[in-house]
Amino acid sequence: MKTKNLENYWMPFTANRQFKASPRLVKSADGMYFTLTDGRKLLDGIAGLWCCNAGHNRPRIVEAIRKQAGELDYSPAFQMGHEKQFELAERLTKLMPGDLNKVFYTNSGSESVETALKMAIAYHRTRGEGQRIRLIGREKGYHGVNFGGMSVGGMPANRKMFGALVTGVDHMRHTHNIEGNAFSKGQPQNGAEYAEDLIRMVELHDASTIAAVIVEPLAGSAGVILPPKGYLERLRQICDEHGILLIFDEVITGFGRLGAPFAVNYFGVQPDIVTTAKGLSNGVIPMGAVFASDKIYDTFMTGPDNAIEFFHGYTFSGNPMACACALGTLDTYEEEGLLTRGAELSDYWQDKVHSLRDLEHVIDLRNLGLIAGIELRPREAAPTARAFEAFLQAYDAGLLIRTTGDTIALSPPLIIEKEQIDFAFDTLRGIITNLD
Numbered sequence: 001m002k003t004k005n006l007e008n009y010w011m012p013f014t015a016n017r018q019f020k021a022s023p024r025l026v027k028s029a030d031g032m033y034f035t036l037t038d039g040r041k042l043l044d045g046i047a048g049l050w051c052c053n054a055g056h057n058r059p060r061i062v063e064a065i066r067k068q069a070g071e072l073d074y075s076p077a078f079q080m081g082h083e084k085q086f087e088l089a090e091r092l093t094k095l096m097p098g099d100l101n102k103v104f105y106t107n108s109g110s111e112s113v114e115t116a117l118k119m120a121i122a123y124h125r126t127r128g129e130g131q132r133i134r135l136i137g138r139e140k141g142y143h144g145v146n147f148g149g150m151s152v153g154g155m156p157a158n159r160k161m162f163g164a165l166v167t168g169v170d171h172m173r174h175t176h177n178i179e180g181n182a183f184s185k186g187q188p189q190n191g192a193e194y195a196e197d198l199i200r201m202v203e204l205h206d207a208s209t210i211a212a213v214i215v216e217p218l219a220g221s222a223g224v225i226l227p228p229k230g231y232l233e234r235l236r237q238i239c240d241e242h243g244i245l246l247i248f249d250e251v252i253t254g255f256g257r258l259g260a261p262f263a264v265n266y267f268g269v270q271p272d273i274v275t276t277a278k279g280l281s282n283g284v285i286p287m288g289a290v291f292a293s294d295k296i297y298d299t300f301m302t303g304p305d306n307a308i309e310f311f312h313g314y315t316f317s318g319n320p321m322a323c324a325c326a327l328g329t330l331d332t333y334e335e336e337g338l339l340t341r342g343a344e345l346s347d348y349w350q351d352k353v354h355s356l357r358d359l360e361h362v363i364d365l366r367n368l369g370l371i372a373g374i375e376l377r378p379r380e381a382a383p384t385a386r387a388f389e390a391f392l393q394a395y396d397a398g399l400l401i402r403t404t405g406d407t408i409a410l411s412p413p414l415i416i417e418k419e420q421i422d423f424a425f426d427t428l429r430g431i432i433t434n435l436d
């Protein structure tokens, strides 16, 4: 390593002092593996951060970026365009079902969420219902770290330090229910009635004040929480009855994670807006995209032709490098059938997940597509400690996992092979068995 000085970089969502005392430094990555600075290999059990869905160092993507850098490095995002923005939008909307035919580019999941929330409020105002300003989120929701996303989000640690947040926001209850649903395979049976919380919001605030409800179709960051059967369908119904827009935050479920291109395909529930990022560019160059329905877009397209219809955007919206990277990513997904590979592997994956059921510390196992949640009983007076120890031991054993609270999450690249799945679960079995 060239520099031994770790002091100047303030690391995000990291225990800085602990990390700097005992750093975990990555040097390179290829396929399913990271190589660390000490030369050890680490199986990537979480696709980077749920983003490298095609694995690492993929030739189509590397080549696309190389070529683009020498051809068009940047093009102004406002009042100018370049061809790849349009080509990418067309290809993306072909993957997305229904009328979600318009794509707005951002640079991250957090920016996609801010964009979606602003779009929803501005949509209602444009169509003459400017009083619809309220946003409804859900407890345990994660929608990034900017003010809008943090406000509709429901993770206490992410909110409590940051003041009064955005006003006019309310939350439905979360659907996590170990007592009713522990060890469910796929979607749990119990809990569709939690969707009725939206009715309570309507009764409390009046539908005429509510612009949109935002949910993760499957919540990842709060510890892999699956939607109960019928829940998303019921949310859609209530939104329809009350003129409320339904936003799916697909930042982690998008691009094959569930075994279908999007959760919209998988669950067969059609939202009005979908937020994406991460797998869109395989995590290689920052990029996000918000899909909006034709109806929403058309509503904005009024007034004089020379008027800007939506006063929103980023310097790097549709950046040429990011677009090239995303096109190389889509090529890779399509050539290798990765957007549906999760469906082929999901039975094998499910069996492996639930093979951990006999372990003493395991209180719940959850799975869908190529996602697993392994919830451990928290240590008395030391919540999260047991799972974090599992993380450190897995790292030493050559496996990268992620933990939230006392839940271990797995979400590997979609190129994973069965032997690598075996390695991940054998390793975890050994570690969890021997944890205090």
Ligand SMILES: Cc1ncc(COP(=O)(O)O)c(C=O)c1O
Binding pocket: 107, 108, 109, 110, 111, 113, 142, 143, 144, 145, 216, 220, 221, 249, 250, 251, 252, 277, 278
């Ligand atoms: C559902 C969801 N929304 C938004 C985000 C924020 O994305 P980013 O970290 O790219 O801003 C994440 C990140 O994990 C996420 O899981």
